[in-house]
Amino acid sequence: MAGDKPYDLCLVVDDDEDILLAARLLLRQIFAEVVTTTSPEDAVAMIASRSPDVILLDANFARGATDGAEGFRWLGKMLAVDPQAVIVLITAHGGVQVAVNAMKQGATDFVTKPWANERLLATVRTAAALRASRRETGVEKAKAAAIAAPAAGETPLLGQSPTMAHVLSLIERAAPTDANVLILGENGTGKELVAREIHRRSRRADGVMLSVDLGAVADNLFDSELFGHVKGAFTDARADRVGRMQAADGGTLFLDEVGNLPLHLQPKLLTALEQRRVTPVGSNKPVDIDVRIVAATNMAPERLGDETVFRPDLLFRLNTVEIELPPLRRRREDIPLLLDHFLRFYARKYGKPERAVPGELLGELVAYDWPGNVRALRHAAERAVVLANGEHFVMADFPLPRTAGAPIRLSPEAAPPPMQDLNLERAERQMIERALKKHAYNISAAASELGLTRGSLYRRMEKHGL
Structure with missing residues (x-):
């Protein structure tokens, strides 16, 4: 990793230069380097030499193509070079069949364009975390005898303490069933690792495991994200889009940060879980789903049990098995x-x-x-x-707070110092940077505050290397 970016390298492959520019500017938030190319051949060569954390791959390169066949062909070539590659398919045609076929052929996830920045960031963060987990698991298996006990060598959930032995025992007993599982624990305890281990040991291991960070899904995107939508359902619905619950059919759906789901949206999730069917936005035809739900939250159990925060009937639906990960x-x-x-x-x-x-x-x-x-x-x-x-x-x-010379990090809410630099170029860069940080890199909001169009802001960000 470089600097303060969580991940090293993202590779974006698309035949649209505007898409490449938008992706490059947005994904710089979480990657030390974002490489873009219109050439799938060059992308395959880079995968062989540099092993990106995440690959974003366009589904259609030929003019007028909508079936994703060319994207699937390059997907296969990329996975042949690196079977552990994490590839997210990009498509302007979000039909159910294209999305499901992409994941059956090895894609980790999919996004449709035009995308919502928050949704793309959440998808890519999840994909990068999966790549890190795959790398760690590979090293762990190779060095199991030297690093850990044999039982821990099969999983990155290392630990020989009684509390971790209890966690591993619960996983072993719950995983082969189809029971829904709720994972509790503070941030950083490894809740997603537990979810992936449950899926790996389940009867659904050959199916897909999709993740949704419910803390990152805007209220107005909830229905579309989980249930999908049909073309024309709303202003920006330019094509059918399969929802995550339908895309995970036959596999596992990981609902991360489920405790952050607003109370008024919880009945919609409960209904889908009870009826085991979803209705895409704009459609009147329900679709049957067969998914196992694994959910996670960092919310304290006593707060989760507060009816003004979380519905008891939804909690009972999610926590057939409850696994609490202990803090370190x-x-x-x-x-x-x-x-x-x-x-x-x-x-x-x-x-x-x-x-x-x-x-x-x-x-x-x-x-x-x-x-x-x-x-x-x-x-x-x-x-x-x-x-x-x-x-x-x-x-x-070691960067512990009591260590001399440990880095001091300012709170994101801390007010920026007054601008003293009167150089116009530097002042413009500072204003843009302040607006982006204030709005958590939401391009639309930052552009609005600066009095710019999205395109103008993108060009200025590129100019100043932001």
Whole structure:
């Protein structure tokens, strides 16, 4: 990873230069590098040499094509080069068959254009996390004997503590059934890893597993996102779009951050789960679905049980089996095992020497509460591997708040300092950057505040390298 971006490289392949520009500008938020190309041949070569975190692939390159056949052909070639590649299909024709066929042939997910920025970001973040999980699992299997106990070698859910043994036991018993599962836990505890392990061990393992971050879905997009829509259902509905619940038919649907679903939308989800059918927006024909639901939330159980926050009938529908992931501070005995795994992983990734962790340092790391849980430990290990230059690790290599020289991060809500620079070019760049950060990189909102059109803002962002 480079700088403060969560992931390294995204590759976008499309025959429309405007689409490539929009994707490049938007995805810079989460990737250190976004490479775009109109040539699928060049894309295949790059996959072989650079192994992108996520690949966005256009479904149709030939003029007038709508069946996705050419996209499927290049999808197969890309997966032949890298079977673990995570590929999201882009299409202007969101018909049910195209989307379902794409995932049957190995695509991880799909997006339709024109896209909503929030939806594309959520889809790509989920895809990048899947790629990271696949990479970690591959390394884990190869080094299981040296890194972890044999039982943990099959899964990235490492841990030998009693609390993790209980979690793994619940997964083992629940996974082969079709029971809905609700995963509880603080941010960074690994809820999505549990969901993927449940799917992997289920009878639906040969089917797709799709994810929806309900915390990132705008209220007005909820019906379209989950249930789909037909062409002409609303102003921007230029083609049929299959919803996530239908696209996951025969597989598993992971509803992340389900606790963030507004109360007024919860009855719609409940009805779909009870009837096991959905009706796309603009259609009067319900569609039967066969999906297993795995949901997750970081909401405290007592708040989840508050009827003014979450409907009890929906909760009962979701938590047939409830798995609570413990925070890292409640399973400190697993920290040495996790730390050893991450340090080895990043040493191999970055070509760094493997260094020892002195006992006194290990004691401090085990005693630390790790507010960000396993995710924070992983980040700390990566930073330590990158920055360490001694024969062994020292405390200064780890970015703990009490560590001297630890980076200070300003709250996103903190007001920016007054602008003192009167240089016009630099002032314009600062104003654009402030507007983008204020609106969480929502291009429409930022452009409106700046008094620009979306296209004008995109051009200025490109000009200033934002």
